[in-house]
Amino acid sequence: MISILGAGAFGTALAVAFARNGTPVSLWARDAVAAKTMQDTRQNTRLPNVNLPETVSVTADFASAIADVVLLAVPMQKLRGLLETHPELSGHTLVACCKGVELGTQLGPVAVIRDVLPDATPGILTGPSFASDIARGLPTALTLAIADDTAGKALQKNLTSPNIRIYRTADTVGAELGGALKNVIAIACGIAIGAGFGDSARAALMTRGYAEMQRMARALGAQPETLSGLSGFGDLTLTCSSEQSRNYRFGLSLGRGEDFDPSVTVEGAATARAADARAKSMDIDMPITAAVVAVLDGGLQIRDAMEMLLARPPKEE
Numbered sequence: 001m002i003s004i005l006g007a008g009a010f011g012t013a014l015a016v017a018f019a020r021n022g023t024p025v026s027l028w029a030r031d032a033v034a035a036k037t038m039q040d041t042r043q044n045t046r047l048p049n050v051n052l053p054e055t056v057s058v059t060a061d062f063a064s065a066i067a068d069v070v071l072l073a074v075p076m077q078k079l080r081g082l083l084e085t086h087p088e089l090s091g092h093t094l095v096a097c098c099k100g101v102e103l104g105t106q107l108g109p110v111a112v113i114r115d116v117l118p119d120a121t122p123g124i125l126t127g128p129s130f131a132s133d134i135a136r137g138l139p140t141a142l143t144l145a146i147a148d149d150t151a152g153k154a155l156q157k158n159l160t161s162p163n164i165r166i167y168r169t170a171d172t173v174g175a176e177l178g179g180a181l182k183n184v185i186a187i188a189c190g191i192a193i194g195a196g197f198g199d200s201a202r203a204a205l206m207t208r209g210y211a212e213m214q215r216m217a218r219a220l221g222a223q224p225e226t227l228s229g230l231s232g233f234g235d236l237t238l239t240c241s242s243e244q245s246r247n248y249r250f251g252l253s254l255g256r257g258e259d260f261d262p263s264v265t266v267e268g269a270a271t272a273r274a275a276d277a278r279a280k281s282m283d284i285d286m287p288i289t290a291a292v293v294a295v296l297d298g299g300l301q302i303r304d305a306m307e308m309l310l311a312r313p314p315k316e317e
């Protein structure tokens with residue numbers, strides 16, 4: 001059995017995919033009413049038009065939901081709280097499925113797991129994949145990053161299904177950074193398109209955003225090839241170019257001067273602030289991330305942000 005903690009769009013999509021593969025899945029929702037509704041209706045409003053296979057059991061009873069392998073599908077800023085509330089997760093293989101950098105500590109999900117539960121075996125499942133694509137059984141390739149080789153190989157086999165191909169790496173730092181930082185660049189790209197700057201501007205932001213991601217990854221000891229893989233370049237490409245992405249759509253709304261539903265999970269907003277603070281403390285040049293933070297905090301108009309990026313001193317590429 002696989003347990004998935006967090007019954008949002010992504011946790012539910014993964015549950016559907018693994019159950020289809022023949023693996024029984026226990027999907028834990030913190031809210032008992034929501035869990036019962038999902039269990040009865042076999043649907044989740046966060047993932048419309050998808051039916052839960054019978055082998056997915058939805059529960060709010062934490063103890064009964066826990067298996068040896070636990071996937072953590074809660075938003076990044078909620079991860080520490082979840083782990084601290086459940087020290088019984090210590091000793092398990094804990095695979096983060098969230099993308100982001102924690103405010104305050106500036107740690108990624110694997111580092112947060114290590115920090116709170118040092119006796120767990122931590123990993124991260126990341127890469128280009130929209131929940132609805134996974135749930136519909138469309139072809140997807142993901143990165144599983146886990147330092148423990150034996151656990152990694154077993155898990156890679158366990159989680160692979162006919163439509164989900166999983167690549168493995170031991171570079172957890174690179175994998176968690178790629179997945180986190182691409183959301184910040186996706187917000188920047190959404191802003192650019194929403195403000196009418198055009199596709200060429202978006203391509204420039206994606207490329208120079210990727211350069212920022214690589215700079216931070218290098219400074220934190222990640223392997224460059226991880227950033228050029230699915231968890232970095234792959235997810236950057238997807239998220240910056242599809243309106244299925246909530247981060248990109250949030251940016252679009254900002255660029256158009258429209259409101260955005262605050263209940264929608266937009267990981268890149270908090271991550272931009274955390275990454276910007278880390279970059280400044282380590283003297284890493286990340287001008288697009290800094291511009292996103294300045295726009296989010298209202299200190300910089302979008303047009304001024306673009307002018308500022310264009311007016312930076314000339315450089316070699």
Ligand SMILES: NC(=O)C1=CN([C@@H]2O[C@H](COP(=O)(O)OP(=O)(O)OC[C@H]3O[C@@H](n4cnc5c(N)ncnc54)[C@H](O)[C@@H]3O)[C@@H](O)[C@H]2O)C=CC1
Binds near residue numbers: 008129264265
């Ligand atoms: N939706 C997608 O296409 C993908 C999402 N992800 C990542 O998955 C993570 C979760 O995103 P989604 O499921 O899409 O968001 P969502 O907004 O659909 O669901 C989040 C779920 O987490 C639950 N939750 C919040 N705080 C909690 C807590 N303290 N304890 C237990 N449950 C809690 C909420 O009740 C909600 O069900 C994010 O980090 C996101 O970047 C990754 C790949 C694809």
Ligand SMILES: O=C(CO)COP(=O)(O)O
Binds near residue numbers: 183238239247
């Ligand atoms: O991470 C994702 C795709 O890989 C989902 O992106 P959003 O959180 O922006 O919707």
